[in-house]
Amino acid sequence: MSSFNKAIFIKMLNQAEANIEDEHENLSRLDSITGDGDHGVTIQRTMKAVGTALADNLDKSFADLMKAVAMKVMMCDGGSTSPLIGSYFLGLANAAAGDEMTREEAADFFQAGLDNFAKISKAELGDKTMMDALRPATETLVKELKNNSDISVAFAAAADAAAEGAEKAKEYVAKFGRARTMGERAIGQYDPGAMSISYIFRGFAEAVK
């Protein structure tokens, strides 16, 4: 597979939704250790909203489709997940050059998603948040796409980077969210947000394998 387009990204998001559906109970269980025990519920609701928004707006341009997804996600009223994932899709919407994209354009597209996410998140690498998976995944993806790697290779590498980032986040003290006040007791525990991002990128890779 050489190009990236609207239809492929819809397929990728649908696979990500399915992966979250499989993992959401486990994610809530992880969150009950460091947070308030509902991350799985929230991310499941968020990804369902993504799926619904995609199905309802198939005819729209790539940019408008991403905007519709962003609005639907933010309407989920899911604590920090709503503005975070909503901003990600708004960033994608602003950079969706067309329904078909070159690999260079696709790289800019995913970079814009991360940049807009970072504006709202304010988290750095190592703060034990979604950022610990999203930044390495995006940076790897952008590098691969700019190197003209095949889409399947690029997303497989991004998924590996996300998984590695989520694994590393286990060793961090949390600087944001409900786990922030736990101090060193958070060390050794997974961050459910980083795990979710990792499952989402795994879904992206599986869809274009």
Next chain:
Amino acid sequence: MKKFINDPENLTAELLAGMVKAYPEKVQLSGEKLVCRANAKSEDKVAIVSLGGTGHEPAVQGFVGDGMLDVCACGDIWAAPGPPTLLEALKKVKRDAGILLVTLNHAGDVMSADMAKQMAEAEGITVKEIITTEEIRPDANEEGRGLGGCFLIYKLCGAAAEQGQNLDQIAALADKINSQMATIAVLSELATHPSTGGVCGELGDDEMEICAGQHGEGGGVRMKMTSSRETVKILSDKVVEKLKLKSGDEIILLINGSGKTTLMEQYIAFNDASNYFEEMGVKVVGSHAGDILTVQEAGGYQLIVLKADSELKDLWNAPCNTPGYTVV
């Protein structure tokens, strides 16, 4: 989990519907997630808006009504509303007099408020925001969360708005209250998330946690359970240190039960706290004990203290009429 519920995915909709039906003379629902005053305040007065997750009843939406909040944007169980819901709340009370937005310092609330405020300003809505940070942390350098002290902002800024104070005055008042109050929490039993049935955190049968989070997220100092008097002393010592209280000072003193702790225990704690402060010559000039901001069946309570003056006392005594708190 043993709870009288219907559908774990529909808790917020059903509880909000029930609340407005129980207090139709005080509050009404606009759309699915906005709780508004039944008797709207005149438009020449500053509106007070807040946001928050549900499952903390009576907070946050239970403090909508005459003399306190104009609108509350509700999220879902323990989760802040997204930016569009809060934007709707701000649009609902758009006015030349402006809006004070009260945000409790939790990641989701702060992010949503940040985005909604930007969207509102782009639509020509005048908003000033106060982020409440009154929680006492074990490490004084760590920024506190917004706990039950939001109630005092709603009450006092709500009263100031009814008096006709302008937005600058009310925003300054909110800052003053936030800097002159302190909340410290003690947790004795863990909450269950009502959607998942999962228990949040872990705590030994004979343990309590000082400076615990509202949702069992931990981070406090654990010790063996002890008497009410001893617990109140541990909490109050921290409050005195933070607010630099000394003989001759006046305070408003609140005990906010977390859900499972009975009113009997809350009154015993209030008695101990009241004695503690009187013994050091600090006068309690306003008071309340009862559930303000709960976390399902979490055991424990929050001790909330505001250093008072004549201005704050008058605002505290002003009338209000909400599902969660009424002054006649």
